[in-house]
Amino acid sequence: MAEPLTKETVKKVAHLARLKLSDAELDLFTTQLSQVLGYVELLNELDTSAVEPMAHVADIANVFRDDEVRPSLPRAAALSNAPKTDGEYFVVPQILEEG
């Protein structure tokens, strides 16, 4: 860590996050995220070489259930909030080139 965050890096992260940001947003986030990343350097004070990471506090491993067919949302309800649908499917822009 410690190397300064550049606008180019922020641009790359925005692409990874699928966020279209304006130039002004990129500038603002470069400054603000640099501040936050500077702050979290604090954690480097801690010797964590012998500490197991804790992803979760709950004392639960895998929770299994039988694989059985159960009622689920009717298609009309599942499609009811879709930005674009043909009544049966979610419609998205064409992904594959015409062959």
Add this chain to the structure above:
Amino acid sequence: MPVLSTSAIALIDRLNRGDVTSFELTDASLNAIASQDSNIRAFLSVNADAALAQAKAIDERRKAGQTVGKLAGLPIAVKDNMCTLGVKTTCASRILENFVPPYDASVVEKLRAADAVLVGKTNLDEFAMGSSTENSAFQVTRNPWNLEHTVGGSSGGSAAAVSARMVPLSLGSDTGGSIRQPAGFCGVVGMKPTYGRVSRYGLVAYASSLDQIGPFATDVASAALLLEVISGHDGRDSTSVDRPVPEYSQTVEQPLTGLRVGIAREHFVEGLDREVQAAIKQSLDVYRSLGAHIVELSLPHSKYAIATYYLIAASEASSNLARFDGVHYGHRAAKFDNLIDMYSASRGEGFGPEVKRRIMLGTYALSAGYYDAYYLKALKARRLIRRDFDAAFERCDVLASPIASTPAFRLGELVNDPLAMYLSDIYTISANLAGIPGLSLPCGFSSTGLPVGLQLLAAPFEEEKLLRAARMFERATDWHMKSPN
């Protein structure tokens, strides 16, 4: 005296005696919203007709001597990040502005089964990301005690709605203090249960290892009752824990003998407002007068909590919010070049600045080359923070602290300085990292008339003890009797 000026428990008594009807209470709630909410702006939506119809039906069942639920006829408000069948659930975000869930969240099902009357959905920081409710895409909620101050956040609408006595009960969600801090800022009781105590099915996820739903009320006993109603195992949330739900409302009046109240020296340091500190010290005197022992101890990793939290919460948020892609629900941009561009444009238009910031921070912390230094490091720090609490609760029953360094800050004071806003969560954030229960209850006022909250924390699944300890304090004081109206 307005009918809604008493606690939920007192209102249930009156309903059971036939002293008042649910229709009257619901009508009073809707009138209070109509007269006050143009200033406070706690509600994003109000369902007057449905609420009155439901109230009427419950009145008829009660009159006919039929069995009714534990909250029968009580008006309640729900934070707008919990799904309500057929009722818009926006998360205070443009991206979900028109989202109408095809199902109820578990807690909403439980409220309906208990015959609570859902009057409306409350404002929040967009996707529960914030500490002031100023990050809502739709409106800023104002503090009922002083309209120039924030209500805290992110469950600010739910806190304000109870504080202004528009509803006797409400639900919030708490990822880093989002129930307890607004409860403190608004002078009401707010509680975050143990992680896993309440099902999160149907709660729009922000940071899944930290999020937990909990109650707001004007007093401890009513919060205990609402917690009892919403708690319990749910197969649809694999993190919900399968263990019996105590009847918190039946034990809450029993004082604890030999109570050990812990205070951490790291909680009383520079930056703590003098009036807040004085109110907390007086609260400890109240406990002493009730026979409790005050135990001084240390939470040595406290100073790392905020850094740990923002790395973990942002990382989880970046993953959780990937689902908003303009395909299945939510906003889709009108103009785009291809599929990837459709995702990016929809998300760029639909999310507000704080949500974008956290998605960016999380994406960065999880990205190749940085994962070990940021995310993994934070997970390790998290374990150290949890161990501090495990050690502390060997020596005390509850930990007492301020809820925040200051009373409610002014609108606009921190909103343009994200890091300063993050730092304001110093007292509440550790409980989420450790997964322990905590609550805020009124313990005084600043010289400017703003409420001060006392935070109590307990070991995992010690909600009963926590509520009883809080009720002991409440019974000996009258801070909870004061309302801004």
